[in-house]
Amino acid sequence: MTDILLVVNDIAGNGRNGSNTFRIVKNFAQKGISTTVCPIAENVVLGPADYLDNHRYDMVVCVGGDGTVNAAVNLLMKMEDRPSLGYIPAGTTNDFSKNLKLVRDVDKACSVITSGNLVNYDIGCFNGFYFNYVAAFGAFSAISYKTDQKAKNTFGYAAYVLNALVSAPEHLQTKCHMRIETDNGDFEGDFIFGGICNSLSVGGQKI
Structure with missing residues (x-):
């Protein structure tokens, strides 16, 4: 893995997820991974779909809550050649991450994401x-x-x-x-x- 699209929802959770962005990018850079940051915030024109249309990433990593990761799932499921999905929980409830026992600590989460240990996960479809x-x-x-x-x-x-x-x-x-x-x-x-x-x-x- 050499190329990550980092989607940071700065509105989710306590509204301060952007403050961890440099820390995450630094973690990935120390593993030799190039990171493109896509912020989800007010007045930002480009979204994840725009980046994915123009470049093939090895993985999309979401920083946000349950809604953020669900939006990413819907985007990736429509792609034929899908990158992997990584997730750093930073929302209000974080039900999804709690069910999977995902770590919330940024450094530990980055370590898990860059370990290369991928797992399959079931996705459902409801009214499209x-x-x-x-x-x-x-x-x-x-x-x-x-x-x-x-x-x-x-x-x-x-x-x-x-x-x-x-x-x-x-x-x-x-x-x-x-x-x-x-x-x-x-x-x-x-x-x-x-x-x-x-x-x-x-x-x-x-x-």
């Missing part, structure tokens, strides 16, 4: 969108992306909980009629919530 963690419908399924980013930066995980409590009366009126076909039988009915999980927890809660 790829998911690596969970796809859901019904009550509270929109909480993760409708919670204000500034509130997440300030209050962390509590921002999700507060949003869920405030919107609970509306969400609990939700009903989705679904027919679900599985290897073990078919199910049909009205559901308040449903989730397809590739995970041991959802929204920070074990299932």
Whole structure:
């Protein structure tokens, strides 16, 4: 591995992920790896897709939260010749990384990424969108992306909980009629919530 596209979501988590960028690039440089930095921030015109259209990278490394890595998965799944994906957790909840027991320490994460030990991971598809963690419908399924980013930066995980409590009366009126076909039988009915999980927890809660 000699060439990495580093996607840094400076909005995720506490909003200070950019401060670790030099540290990450230095770690990679010490291993002889060339790094191109793609920041995700306000008023930045070029996104990861623009870089991937113009160059073949060995790996895309994301620094951010669950949404950041999911966006990268959706981008890479549409490519025929996909680079590998690395991830440094730096979001609000980091459910995905907790399920895989990924390290959050920047130096240790860089060491794991550059070790060359790749693993396969299952990806699902739901209504044309790829998911690596969970796809859901019904009550509270929109909480993760409708919670204000500034509130997440300030209050962390509590921002999700507060949003869920405030919107609970509306969400609990939700009903989705679904027919679900599985290897073990078919199910049909009205559901308040449903989730397809590739995970041991959802929204920070074990299932």
